[in-house]
Amino acid sequence: MDIEKGTVLKNEExxxxxxxxxxxxxxxxxxxxxxxxxxxxxxxxxxxxLKIKIQFEVLTIPTGEKYKNIDSCxxxxxxxxxxxxxxxxxxxxxxxxxxxxxGGFIASTFKRGIEFLNIPTSLLAMVDASVGGKNGVxxxxxxxxIGVINxxxxxxxxxDFLKTLPKEQLLSGWVEMLKHGxxxxxxxxxxxxxLNFENNEALENxxxxxxxxxxxxxxxxxxxxxxxxxxxxxxxxxxxxxAYFLENAEKSTLLHGEAIAIGIILATYISHKELNxxxxxxxxxxxxxxxxxxxxxxxxxxxxKILKFLIFDKKxxxxxxxxxxxxxxxxxxxxxxxxxxxIFKAFDFYKNF
Amino acid sequence: MDIEKGTVLKNEExxxxxxxxxxxxxxxxxxxxxxxxxxxxxxxxxxxxLKIKIQFEVLTIPTGEKYKNIDSCxxxxxxxxxxxxxxxxxxxxxxxxxxxxxGGFIASTFKRGIEFLNIPTSLLAMVDASVGGKNGVxxxxxxxxIGVINxxxxxxxxxDFLKTLPKEQLLSGWVEMLKHGxxxxxxxxxxxxxLNFENNEALENxxxxxxxxxxxxxxxxxxxxxxxxxxxxxxxxxxxxxAYFLENAEKSTLLHGEAIAIGIILATYISHKELNxxxxxxxxxxxxxxxxxxxxxxxxxxxxKILKFLIFDKKxxxxxxxxxxxxxxxxxxxxxxxxxxxIFKAFDFYKNF
Numbered sequence: 001m002d003i004e005k006g007t008v009l010k011n012e013e014x015x016x017x018x019x020x021x022x023x024x025x026x027x028x029x030x031x032x033x034x035x036x037x038x039x040x041x042x043x044x045x046x047x048x049x050l051k052i053k054i055q056f057e058v059l060t061i062p063t064g065e066k067y068k069n070i071d072s073c074x075x076x077x078x079x080x081x082x083x084x085x086x087x088x089x090x091x092x093x094x095x096x097x098x099x100x101x102x103g104g105f106i107a108s109t110f111k112r113g114i115e116f117l118n119i120p121t122s123l124l125a126m127v128d129a130s131v132g133g134k135n136g137v138x139x140x141x142x143x144x145x146i147g148v149i150n151x152x153x154x155x156x157x158x159x160d161f162l163k164t165l166p167k168e169q170l171l172s173g174w175v176e177m178l179k180h181g182x183x184x185x186x187x188x189x190x191x192x193x194x195l196n197f198e199n200n201e202a203l204e205n206x207x208x209x210x211x212x213x214x215x216x217x218x219x220x221x222x223x224x225x226x227x228x229x230x231x232x233x234x235x236x237x238x239x240x241x242x243a244y245f246l247e248n249a250e251k252s253t254l255l256h257g258e259a260i261a262i263g264i265i266l267a268t269y270i271s272h273k274e275l276n277x278x279x280x281x282x283x284x285x286x287x288x289x290x291x292x293x294x295x296x297x298x299x300x301x302x303x304x305k306i307l308k309f310l311i312f313d314k315k316x317x318x319x320x321x322x323x324x325x326x327x328x329x330x331x332x333x334x335x336x337x338x339x340x341x342x343i344f345k346a347f348d349f350y351k352n353f
Numbered sequence: 354m355d356i357e358k359g360t361v362l363k364n365e366e367x368x369x370x371x372x373x374x375x376x377x378x379x380x381x382x383x384x385x386x387x388x389x390x391x392x393x394x395x396x397x398x399x400x401x402x403l404k405i406k407i408q409f410e411v412l413t414i415p416t417g418e419k420y421k422n423i424d425s426c427x428x429x430x431x432x433x434x435x436x437x438x439x440x441x442x443x444x445x446x447x448x449x450x451x452x453x454x455x456g457g458f459i460a461s462t463f464k465r466g467i468e469f470l471n472i473p474t475s476l477l478a479m480v481d482a483s484v485g486g487k488n489g490v491x492x493x494x495x496x497x498x499i500g501v502i503n504x505x506x507x508x509x510x511x512x513d514f515l516k517t518l519p520k521e522q523l524l525s526g527w528v529e530m531l532k533h534g535x536x537x538x539x540x541x542x543x544x545x546x547x548l549n550f551e552n553n554e555a556l557e558n559x560x561x562x563x564x565x566x567x568x569x570x571x572x573x574x575x576x577x578x579x580x581x582x583x584x585x586x587x588x589x590x591x592x593x594x595x596a597y598f599l600e601n602a603e604k605s606t607l608l609h610g611e612a613i614a615i616g617i618i619l620a621t622y623i624s625h626k627e628l629n630x631x632x633x634x635x636x637x638x639x640x641x642x643x644x645x646x647x648x649x650x651x652x653x654x655x656x657x658k659i660l661k662f663l664i665f666d667k668k669x670x671x672x673x674x675x676x677x678x679x680x681x682x683x684x685x686x687x688x689x690x691x692x693x694x695x696i697f698k699a700f701d702f703y704k705n706f
Contacts, residue, residue: 028671070427077492077499086669109462111667112489112500136465139430146430147465148501314464316439318381 006133006151008211010204014156018117019052021153027090027115029083030056033076033103037063038095041164042121046094049158056092057083061102065246065253068098068137070146076106090115093152096122096169097129097256100152101144104135108150118152121161123173124256127180127210130155132218132228141247142312143239149222157211159204170197171292172257177210179264182285183230184213185330193288229315229334233324237343238263240309244302254296261289262296265353266346271325273342275333286353295350303347307340359486359504361564363557367509371470372405374506380443380468382436383409386429386456390416391448394517395474399447402511409445410436414455418599418606421451421490423499429459443468446505449475449522450482450609453505454497457488461503471505474514476526477609480533480563483508485571485581494600495665496592502576510564512557523550524645525610530563532617535638536583537566538683546641582668582687586677590696591616593662597655607649614642615649618706619699624678626695628686639706648703656700660693 003009009017022030034043039060059079061072080089093103093116100118107116120126136147162170174195181189188209195206214231221228242259245251265286271277298306310321315335323336356362362370375383387396392413412432414425433442446456446469453471460469473479489500515523527548534542541562548559567584574581595612598604618639624630651659663674668688676689 070423074423074492081492081495081498081665084664084669084672086671087667088670105462109489109499109501111498112487112502134465136462139427139434142434145434145464146462148462149465311437312434314440316437317441318439319437 003154005153006131006155008130008155008157008215010157010208011159014154014158015049015051017154018156019050021117022052022054022090025088025090025115028086028088030054030090030092031080031083031085032056032058032092032094033061033099033106034058034094035061035063035067035096035099038099038121042094042119042161045158045160045164046092046119049160061099065098065138065256068102070137070139072102073106073109073137076102077110080106080110085110085114087111087114090117092117092119094119094121095125096120097125100125100129101135101147102137104133104150104152105137105147107152108135108148113150116152118155119161120155120157122165123162123170123207124176125173126157126162126207127173128176128214130157131211131214132222132231138243141243141309143243144314145312157207159200159207162203168255172255174292175257175261175264175289177206178288179231179233179260180210180213182264182268182326182329183217183233183324183332188213189329224315226334230324230332232315233326233332234260234264234267236263236310236313236315236321236323237266237306237346239313240306241296243309243312244306248305258293261293262350265289265350266343267323267325269346269349270323270338270342271327273345274336274338275325275327277326277328281329286350290353298347298351303344307343356507358506359484359508361483361508361510361568363510363561364512367507367511368402368404370507371509372403374470375405375407375443378441378443378468381439381441383407383443383445384433384436384438385409385411385445385447386414386452386459387411387447388414388416388420388449388452391452391474395447395472395514398511398513398517399445399472402513414452418451418491418595418609421455423490423492425455426459426462426490429455430463433459433463438463438467440464440467443470445470445472447472447474448478449473450478453478453482454488454500455490457486457503457505458490458500460505461488461501466503469505471508472514473508473510475518476515476523476560477529478526479510479515479560480526480567481529483510484564484567485575485584491596494596494662496596497667498665510560512553512560515556521608525608527645528610528614528617528642530559531641532584532586532613533563533566535617535621535679535682536570536586536677536685541566542682577668579687583677583685585668586679586685587613587617587620589616589663589666589668589674589676590619590659590699592666593659594649596662596665597659601658611646614646615703618642618703619696620676620678622699622702623676623691623695624680626698627689627691628678628680630679630681634682639703643706651700651704656697660696 133151139145181192238260444460486504492498534545591613
């Protein structure tokens with residue numbers, strides 16, 4: 001099989017490639033890594049779709065971002081050892097971005113790296129985590145602080161998994177597709193804004209286009225020296241908000257997409273203040289995201305604490321927090337330093353919009 | 354600077370390259386990772402040798418192989434986060450193989466990889482851990498179960514560090530040099546056998562030759578599909594013995610070289626039984642290693658427990674323990690399956706020699 005590592009294959013094409021791989025390489029053991037939720041919802045569909053009979057063992061992690069940590073890695077590494085996984089074993093990561101992230105890291109480091117395959121089952125994982133080989137786990141409240149860049153054998157995107165997904169999870173994935181539009185082109189942003197989730201063909205095309213855009217960006221800059229940073233649009237504050245809500249017992253947990261939607265509104269306001277991003281488009285973007293997600297409240301003290309999380313952002317250099325901003329849709333600037341006062345104003349804008 | 358990653362530079366040449374790198378790249382922060390022992394003995398010499406003044410912070414791990422684990426990684430990852438290490442920070446691993454192994458892993462995974470440099474301070478680390486980019490930590494009693502392959506910026510071998518080393522540590526490193534002889538050529542085996550440690554120039558040449566041999570083997574086969582496995586000669590049982598002694602409170606802890614010396618005697622006996630390795634050379638090899646290391650006793654129950662550790666060996670495939678054996682000095686066979694009865698006989702040979 002000569003598929004380049006990290007290639008995304010969809011539906012039948014993906015299952016065929018998996019069958020070929022299994023028949024040709026005959027892994028010594030096959031492990032499916034899933035969270036408890038995806039194991040229940042997605043493992044039956046996995047068995048159904050695969051036309052050949054295989055023996056596999058399911059290893060599970062509890063459901064939820066808070067288990068994306070080194071402790072969960074230790075549990076799985078130990079289970080792999082107990083079950084005599086060797087360098088010819090295969091790990092199939094079946095789940096959302098939490099599973100493909102942690103599973104990619106577990107496989108990349110077990111015995112200094114064994115083969116793995118990603119089968120994203122959420123819209124978010126299909127359009128975002130599926131491309132680019134980033135994997136890893138959180139360190140305390142800091143998102144994705146530990147990890148490596150290493151591509152899976154390939155990525156299998158099966159549209160039928162989306163049928164297992166609740167509406168808010170679809171919305172969460174959509175946010176990343178919209179973000180791809182904002183950093184890439186007005187045309188794609190408009191297409192994404194009017195995407196009809198009820199129409200399977202439209203959704204599939206949208207997913208495919210979104211993967212294509214991310215791939216184009218990653219290929220230009222695999223090690224995130226410049227262009228790839230644009231994929232972090234809205235994520236500097238979005239990740240900090242997500243981490244703060246995760247750590248704070250009084251706050252509800254936000255879905256990744258919910259936090260990033262707020263981050264995008266804030267980043268776009270900052271872009272307007274710092275780089276003259278057009279006011280009418282700022283309003284259009286803020287309106288679009290706010291109409292899909294409930295407004296969260298941020299008090300002065302919340303914002304101060306969120307700002308503290310910014311120092312962990314992986315784009316930072318020499319103690320400076322660096323933002324990706326936009327001059328216009330599809331026209332980005334990386335490594336922008338932003339005064340804290342502007343960030344506070346951005347939260348005001350979000351609150352009063 | 355255009356030094357290829359993983360290049361080994363010695364003495365003045367190495368310090369000059371380090372100074373150039375620091376002046377040109379200006380890392381945002383410099384961290385020295387050391388164990389408590391090497392920090393005391395080697396950090397002063399490090400400061401002395403470097404001709405330019407730099408600011409750095411020392412991060413320490415307690416001394417000893419038993420701290421080469423994920424817990425120590427967590428402690429260091431957290432300290433790096435606290436101290437705002439970013440992607441332009443540099444980690445200098447200053448110490449024996451334990452430090453270069455764990456430090457390489459910590460740097461390769463922190464924020465998905467930051468730059469690092471290895472300065473091996475033990476003979477073992479200079480001739481073995483310095484080349485090939487392997488890094489990692491132990492998982493429970495299983496050696497190097499978690500890690501990646503990733504080369505440091507370069508490796509700086511400074512002979513003066515050897516002056517801080519007790520005799521038994523020199524002997525431990527020598528074992529790996531002798532192993533390089535056994536798998537490579539009779540000529541080099543003879544040279545290594547008669548190496549005079551008191552003669553600095555001879556020692557330096559020996560180290561250099563040993564690094565050259567390892568490099569030649571690793572370059573042919575960076576991902577250990579075939580030739581590179583030969584570097585594990587004596588390590589299949591040697592690692593199992595080392596792990597068993599480490600885990601067993603009643604046993605003294607063996608130095609890596611001590612365990613590997615026993616592993617080499619056993620592997621050579623097995624080579625004699627399975628591949629007709631010449632009897633006279635087997636006796637010469639056993640005699641050589643036994644004259645430098647105290648004989649350990651192995652009871653039937655010890656051997657049975659050591660055999661259980663073999664299932665974790667990273668060369669294993671499909672549940673089979675695979676040995677590297679020799680037909681003669683410099684003439685190897687990889688992937689050899691060995692009956693347990695022969696392994697028991699090998700321990701008999703060791704006991705009665």
